[in-house]
Amino acid sequence: MTRYQRLAELLAQRIEQGLYQPGERLPSVRLLSGEHGVSISTVQQAYHLLEEKQLITPQPRSGYFVTPRKAAPPVPPLTRPVQRPVEITQWDAVMDLLNARLDDDMLQLGSGMPNIDAVTLKPLWKIISRLGQQQDPRLFSYDNLYGVPELREQIARLMIDSGCQVTADEVVITTGCHEALSVSIRAICQPGDIIAVESPAFHGTMQTLRGFGIRAIEIPTDSVTGISLEALELAFEQWPINAVVVVPNCNNPMGFVMPLQRKQALLALAQRFDAAIIEDDVYGELAFDYPRPVTIKSMDLDGRVLLCSSFSKTLAPGLRVGWVVPGRYFDRVLHMKYISTGSTVTQTQMAVAAFIRQGHYQPHLRRMRSYYQRNLETFTRQVRHHFPCGICVTRPQGGFVIWVELPEPFDALRLNQELRASHIQIAVGSLFSASGKYRNCLRLSYAQSFTEKTERALEVLGAAVERAMICCAPVSAVHQEEGEGRVREREEN
């Protein structure tokens, strides 16, 4: 970043944080130049940049003013999925999303790919290179079924931060969180069984249920507090539910962190109905608040929680290093792990273990957390700027995706097809529902650095949304009322 870009970023932040209020006059160029010890022309360039971004507006002969702000869009209301077990569809939509990876020119706003450009990740390259030089025969040998011992130890140590007291012996390494979820689900369910999921929920989990012939019951979920325990209880009373799959920390796609009491209540509910909880913590370390939120696993006394995670979001997904702490289901998970991949790649496990042991992990996490948080600010500011009124947008508490709800009958699938010509890809909402709900929603990633290309993409996207909304029926009053200005505080976590 050049000097004037840095200054512009700082001023944008002040505007964002309300230090300069909408309509207020900004300091004169001369004043700012003195305050920041930069040249007049630097300040002028910074102001021009902010003007381009429509954050500030010049008024002839009286200087710059903060552009009167559109109200922050409300967060989405509680979702309303169908209240019975359904077969899962949407595989074609998932394939569509995955195949976008094949196109290098595509701006992948829909991707679950983290940012891998940070300097704090560089030591990992050196470690990989050194592993090649050291010629440790373990790299070429079958690893044991549980995973590389050093890595399991490091993971047990990391998990202390999430409130978990586990030993290395309770951890099984997997090929990404995908395999952790897959072996967990298969360890506790038979085809025909019913699993309760958040709605919306990660498409990978849903497709796993589909592959194993398991039905999903989608539970209404709040974009601030998570899965509705009231609805879940009702579902438990009505259906023989074996397990609940949740992403309580930095949820994908809604970004919430479930409040502590709700986590406790969820566990109590699972105990009451003797169901297992599959807790997907893949984004847990990327919560903006420090210390990181605790896991449900940390409160688990009878081993009914299977904690699934990976280094895919915190380090790099190409490594495919994940893990599961399966509690009382350890033996069955181990069998499923054996039949799924035999053992896990040795080399990437050893690389991650060395990265953590050498002390690189925590600094990297700290950097990524604040990086994503800053990106989120820029991104939502831009979304607010380019998108029309009448939408709902989540306020993620970690991770790197936001969820945008547009008025029905907006069709994100059609939008996605339209955008292909402009080489922009989004994740359509229907991916996140067993039965293709949420066609009026989309998930956007703010993981990659915000460039002009991103800005142009949001502009194109916003314009397309606006065009589509004009064709749409007017937003229903109920929806408006429910969504608008809804201010809710998170419970203490």
Added chain:
Amino acid sequence: MTRYQRLAELLAQRIEQGLYQPGERLPSVRLLSGEHGVSISTVQQAYHLLEEKQLITPQPRSGYFVTPRKAAPPVPPLTRPVQRPVEITQWDAVMDLLNARLDDDMLQLGSGMPNIDAVTLKPLWKIISRLGQQQDPRLFSYDNLYGVPELREQIARLMIDSGCQVTADEVVITTGCHEALSVSIRAICQPGDIIAVESPAFHGTMQTLRGFGIRAIEIPTDSVTGISLEALELAFEQWPINAVVVVPNCNNPMGFVMPLQRKQALLALAQRFDAAIIEDDVYGELAFDYPRPVTIKSMDLDGRVLLCSSFSKTLAPGLRVGWVVPGRYFDRVLHMKYISTGSTVTQTQMAVAAFIRQGHYQPHLRRMRSYYQRNLETFTRQVRHHFPCGICVTRPQGGFVIWVELPEPFDALRLNQELRASHIQIAVGSLFSASGKYRNCLRLSYAQSFTEKTERALEVLGAAVERAMICCAPVSAVHQEEGEGRVREREEN
């Protein structure tokens, strides 16, 4: 190897090949010294070594004679498994085998681990190290679901040698052959289905069936020609069999290469009964004969063969790079691959692709083939030497394991427990049966270089077998007749 050891090895080979016949007098020390340009004492040392190995016997004042040879043990007769679908057990025995990996002091004669010490594998270390230096962001990114394109192309090219004309687009990369088998089985079967397998068969496949609630019908299998087509046909007539899983090339554990006509007949049978064939070719490149045997996949016209393989036996299992060519089941396999691990580790895929592209693969294969063939000679010679009469031993046509059949009621499980004190581990036969048959059999690996430790282990093993056999009931006459001196020619392949 010192000079005298090399000479001893050469002489042992000549004896093995029948150049010096049992009972024949060996050349004088002086003559050999002249012939090989080595000192008299070198020849004497070589002769002493051969004497220790009981290959030759000194006779006072008339020199050395080839020790009258025990007859080569016969190959095992056709197996006789139960002729109905059964649930699979034996998980504890598999865990036992796998957990031996945790003990570094254990001489793992039961392992499926290839030899990874060859100099021809060295370039792979350099490639790994360079991948770390080059910092190609693809290593850290989600690979596409199909696998790294370069690798898929190299695999399609390699498969030409097995008679297959496939394009890169038909190949899906997997986490080892394990995942290839697992996704194939799940793509074509539902719980409760029946799959026909060779008997004995690879325990990994069998445990996969178990994990998915599929029953196995074990088909009698011949140690020279493979699965009995007559028995298979009968089974097809009696049971709704969805698929057959076979390892027709360098079978694990029996080492046979199924003759060409039998492969054709098996395919025809599968067509007639509309069943899929899962062909596990993981050892196919390690056949001693060159060119390598063809796959059933190469004859497949209607896409019913799912070819599964990996670089685990030819390069290194720790890489976990495998693949499946699923024919008409491509889409279902892809879905199963997605839910099983998402995508495969990028780095090891790129390393293998570079290793092949740079021309290192074929020289390595050539070296390993002849290395294993030489090891097999030494190993079977030693088995013959240390084991008592009355056993059957396979004559592998590739790969690196032999299968030893002892008279019933010999108990390999007990033997294995006994051997633990001596830090020797074998693979007990019951691993290779759905229902725990073949307790009187064991699988031994000759993958690692034959050292004094190996020789001592075979001595201990042989002695234990001999002790156990004395306690056993005498070998039944029928079995003797069937097994002894059975000479069968392989059909043209």
